[in-house]
Amino acid sequence: MSLLVIGSVAFDAIETPFGKTDKIIGGAATYVSLSASYYKKPVNLVAVVGGDFPTSEIMMLQQHGIDTTGLQIKENEKSFFWAGKYHNDMNSRDTLVTELNVLANFDPIIPESYQDCKYLMLGNLAPKVQSTVINRLKKRPKLIVMDTMNFWMDIAYDDLIETIGMVDVLTINDEEARQLSKEYSLVKAAKKILGMGPKYLIIKKGEHGALLFNKDEVFFAPALPLEEVFDPTGAGDTFAGGFIGYIAKQDDFSFETMKSAIIYGSAMASFCVEKFGTEQITNLSKIAIDQRVKSFIDLVQFEIAI
C-alpha cells in the first residue's frame, strides 16, 4: 500500500498582512508529503532540489517518515523559488518572483524501491512531467490523484488534457474548474470535466470549502471558519496530502471513504493556514488532529428524520 508523491520541493518567500518570511521551505510535494505522513508512512517522495537546499530540511522530511530516495539533489544548481504577496482579503496574491531553476529540466526518476506504488499523488507540476511518472510505473497504481493549476491551462493545454485523461481524481479550484470547462455553474463544470476522464473531481473553494463529484453523487465539506487566516500558502497541497494519506491508510477509495478523506484533508488545511509556511503542519499531534476533525463534525452535522 505504498504512497508515492511527486511535486516541487522548493523555497518560498511569503508576505501577508501579518508579516513576511525570508526564504522558507515550501513546494507542493513538501506540503503534500508532510500532511500525508500523519496517516501513512513511508511517503515515497520524487522531487528535485538544488545544492542550496538545507540538509537539515531533508532530515526533517525523513523524520516525518518521508522516504527521500527519490529526491534528486543537483549540487550545482539552485532550488525552485517562489515569492508572493497576499492581498488583504487573503483570497488573491501577486507573484513577485518565480525562479524555475532545477524544475526547468526536471526528469522524474522513479527509484526501483518505489515501484510497488498503490497510491499516487501528482502534485502541481508540468503535466508532461506528471504523465511521465505514470508511464514509468511498471504497474498502474490503484488510485492516481492529480493536482494542477490554471498556469498549465494557459501554456500546456494539450499536455494537460492528455494527463487529466490518465488519472482517477482531479483536484482544482473553482476558478480553474470554470476555466477548464468553460462553464460557470460548478455542477455543469463537473460534468464536463468528468467527461475528460477522471472518475472523481474535487473542486476546492478555499474558505468556502470543497466539493467532491463523481458521475452520480456530490459531497460538500466546508472550510472551518477561522478567526484569522495567517498564510494560505500550501493549503491546497496540505488538503491533498491529508486526502491521499487517509485513503492510503484505509486502502479503500469508496465514495464514503473519500468523503471522510476530504474532511481529514480539510482539517489538515485548516492547520496549515494558521501559521507561516509548513510551521504548523510539522508539529501536529494525533490529539490535535482528532479535535480538529471533531470541530468539522460539530460544524456540519445535524439530525433530521424524514
Place this chain on the structure above:
Amino acid sequence: MSLLVIGSVAFDAIETPFGKTDKIIGGAATYVSLSASYYKKPVNLVAVVGGDFPTSEIMMLQQHGIDTTGLQIKENEKSFFWAGKYHNDMNSRDTLVTELNVLANFDPIIPESYQDCKYLMLGNLAPKVQSTVINRLKKRPKLIVMDTMNFWMDIAYDDLIETIGMVDVLTINDEEARQLSKEYSLVKAAKKILGMGPKYLIIKKGEHGALLFNKDEVFFAPALPLEEVFDPTGAGDTFAGGFIGYIAKQDDFSFETMKSAIIYGSAMASFCVEKFGTEQITNLSKIAIDQRVKSFIDLVQFEIAI
C-alpha cells in the same frame, strides 16, 4: 404559537441572463410568508400595498394560509416597485428602478387578532418600522428574527443598531456582516455583532451556504450545488421564511432545532432560485421538500468515528 411576518409586498421586474419578467409580485414579506406557510399556518402578515396590487395575488396569499388582515391597501397609491438586472455570475446586480410609493410612509398597524404573536419575523424594511412593530406588541414574542441590508447601514445606522439590540436572531449576508462589524474574518465579525445584542447570528453566503453563530457554537449549512441559478431574487427571504416557519412549527428554538431550521430554509431557497420570482415556491409539495432536504443530508453527512 402564531407567526407574524412583516416586510414589503411589492412588484418586481427582473432581468437575468435567462430572460426577463414584466411586473411580477415580490417583496420580502411575500417570499417569507409563502416559504413559512409550508411549515406553519396561519402566517399573520403585516404589510402595505397600493390600489394597483391585484386582488388575485392577495387571494393567492390567502390560499397559502396567509392571514391578510394586516395587509393595508392604499387605494389611491401605488405599490413598492423594484427593477433589477443580474450580471452573468448572478452574484451581483444593478438596481434599475426603486419606487418606494406606499412604503415611504408605512405605519405598521398590528391587528388585535395578531397580538398573540409568539414568533416574529421582521423582513427587510427601515429599522425604525421594524422596531415600531416590536414596540406595538403587548407581549414580547418568544423569538424575534430580523433581516436587514447594507442600505440601512448607510442611511439609518443609529436606528439599525437600536433595532438590532432588540432582536434575538439577526440574518445578514457576508459583506453586510463585514460592513457592520468592520472585521473581515466572519468569526470575528460574528463575535462583534453578537455583542450588539442578538443571541444568534445567521450569515448568508449565497451560493456558499450559511453560518449560524451563537456565543459558543457555530453551524454551517451549504447551499445545494445547482445546475443553474435562474433568478436569485427573494432567495434570502425564502431562506428566512423556511427558517422561522420550521421553528414556529416545532415551537422550539434550541441550537439543534435552529440547525434543522437552517437546512429547511436552505432547501426552500434552493427551490426559489430555480424559477423567476415566486413561481417555484407557490407550487411545492411536501414530497418535493422532503426530497430536497434529503439531498442536503446526502450532500454533507459523513461517518467518522473518533
